Amino acid sequence: MRLFYHSDIRENDSEVVLNSEDSKHIVRVLRMKANDHLYLMDGKGFRYTAKIIDANPKKCRVSIEEEEKMPQAGQGLHIGIAPTKNMDRIEFFVEKAIEIGVESITFFFSENSERKNIKLERIERIAISGMKQSRKFHLPKLSLANTFDDILSTQADQKFIAYVPTDSTEHLFSKLNSDGDTFIIVGPEGGFSENEAEKAKDNGFDWVSLGKERLRTETAGIVAVQLMNMKTFV
Amino acid sequence: MRLFYHSDIRENDSEVVLNSEDSKHIVRVLRMKANDHLYLMDGKGFRYTAKIIDANPKKCRVSIEEEEKMPQAGQGLHIGIAPTKNMDRIEFFVEKAIEIGVESITFFFSENSERKNIKLERIERIAISGMKQSRKFHLPKLSLANTFDDILSTQADQKFIAYVPTDSTEHLFSKLNSDGDTFIIVGPEGGFSENEAEKAKDNGFDWVSLGKERLRTETAGIVAVQLMNMKTFV
Numbered sequence: 001m002r003l004f005y006h007s008d009i010r011e012n013d014s015e016v017v018l019n020s021e022d023s024k025h026i027v028r029v030l031r032m033k034a035n036d037h038l039y040l041m042d043g044k045g046f047r048y049t050a051k052i053i054d055a056n057p058k059k060c061r062v063s064i065e066e067e068e069k070m071p072q073a074g075q076g077l078h079i080g081i082a083p084t085k086n087m088d089r090i091e092f093f094v095e096k097a098i099e100i101g102v103e104s105i106t107f108f109f110s111e112n113s114e115r116k117n118i119k120l121e122r123i124e125r126i127a128i129s130g131m132k133q134s135r136k137f138h139l140p141k142l143s144l145a146n147t148f149d150d151i152l153s154t155q156a157d158q159k160f161i162a163y164v165p166t167d168s169t170e171h172l173f174s175k176l177n178s179d180g181d182t183f184i185i186v187g188p189e190g191g192f193s194e195n196e197a198e199k200a201k202d203n204g205f206d207w208v209s210l211g212k213e214r215l216r217t218e219t220a221g222i223v224a225v226q227l228m229n230m231k232t233f234v
Numbered sequence: 235m236r237l238f239y240h241s242d243i244r245e246n247d248s249e250v251v252l253n254s255e256d257s258k259h260i261v262r263v264l265r266m267k268a269n270d271h272l273y274l275m276d277g278k279g280f281r282y283t284a285k286i287i288d289a290n291p292k293k294c295r296v297s298i299e300e301e302e303k304m305p306q307a308g309q310g311l312h313i314g315i316a317p318t319k320n321m322d323r324i325e326f327f328v329e330k331a332i333e334i335g336v337e338s339i340t341f342f343f344s345e346n347s348e349r350k351n352i353k354l355e356r357i358e359r360i361a362i363s364g365m366k367q368s369r370k371f372h373l374p375k376l377s378l379a380n381t382f383d384d385i386l387s388t389q390a391d392q393k394f395i396a397y398v399p400t401d402s403t404e405h406l407f408s409k410l411n412s413d414g415d416t417f418i419i420v421g422p423e424g425g426f427s428e429n430e431a432e433k434a435k436d437n438g439f440d441w442v443s444l445g446k447e448r449l450r451t452e453t454a455g456i457v458a459v460q461l462m463n464m465k466t467f468v
Contacts (some may be wrong), residue, residue: 073446073447092326096453096456099447099448099449099450099453100445100447100449100453100457101445101446101447133450134447134448134449134450135448136447171467173464173467174467211334211335211460211463212307212335212463213307213333213334213335213368213370213463214333214368214369215333215334215368216333216367216368219330219333219334222330222456222460223334223460226445226456226457226460226461227460229445229446229447230407233405233407233408
């Protein structure tokens, strides 16, 4: 069944009106009619079965017949990542992180960041589309840290920074605990500066490697999310 | 130092002539001159230090001063993957697989494949560019299986198929051995058919899960390569 996103469904809502873009798509493109069924998702874990009441191409109205709480992927897993110079790459990361499972993604800028701005609304659109396509029902919390200090003040039971000063830096997988929230930060193309890495350590972040190979930012992000999801194996 | 690809450097070659594209780039764009140094890579693990002898913009000639054998990422790790409908996605997979480390990538088509053709030359160009950008020195062996039976006849010490008929299907990570060659096959958007999965089992492929979440083909491929690289942890 077709799936549409509607962020603003409140408890006990029996009817909702879809936005103009979805309404047009439903009525004009898919040619759906009154009494046809569709799914709605709110990005907060609920999937609603809805029936079209008024197939208005500008404001399609549906009644909610059933709600179901869906399981959450990547609960308790959090990542902070410096946007790449090329936005495609960070968008790809967001899509893949959602598929593999992550609860929040925080963007930040650091000394070696080539990119110094990011449009969260655009990232959110990509995230919603990725969520729909991979049939996930929780939109990760997306945010932007104001300063590097802000990202370092994030609370979590285990905190890591992808920073590999020597060959003997331990692998993230060896350091993961199975309990509690996990947070990792991944730096920009040029990596974290020594100063930043030291500051992170002072704030309770363990230095960890993500493997023998040098990875690009977006690849390191995907690998970090995948490794955190392996907590059940540690 | 700048890095250029030249697949055809033979042992004891003391000079080589670069192709017209690289020659033009070196001479016209980078404005390099005789006696300037650059690196050459052959995709077979060697990095050569070379000096420009004749800065000809069509056939730049260089002398080889030094060769160094570079370590190989993903040795003994092999993946077979069904190309996605959208070529961008499989190209992204190839780039990421090279970064994380894999020795060979074999493409195949199966019952549910929406795409029934793939241009290996194009994939090879992407692979070479990905290899240069991520500073790897081994080009994975790229090939195309003629039939699904061909992919099943691949030899390896451990063989897996990403196929999850039930919740109790074991995770790849639990089944990995640290020894020998590993080969995994990842299906197209619609997954493998039951018939294909049974046939694979008859040919010594273990059914494995790549995690709790349903992943797209290219994501499953990236995760599979990452997991195989974790053999050192099993």
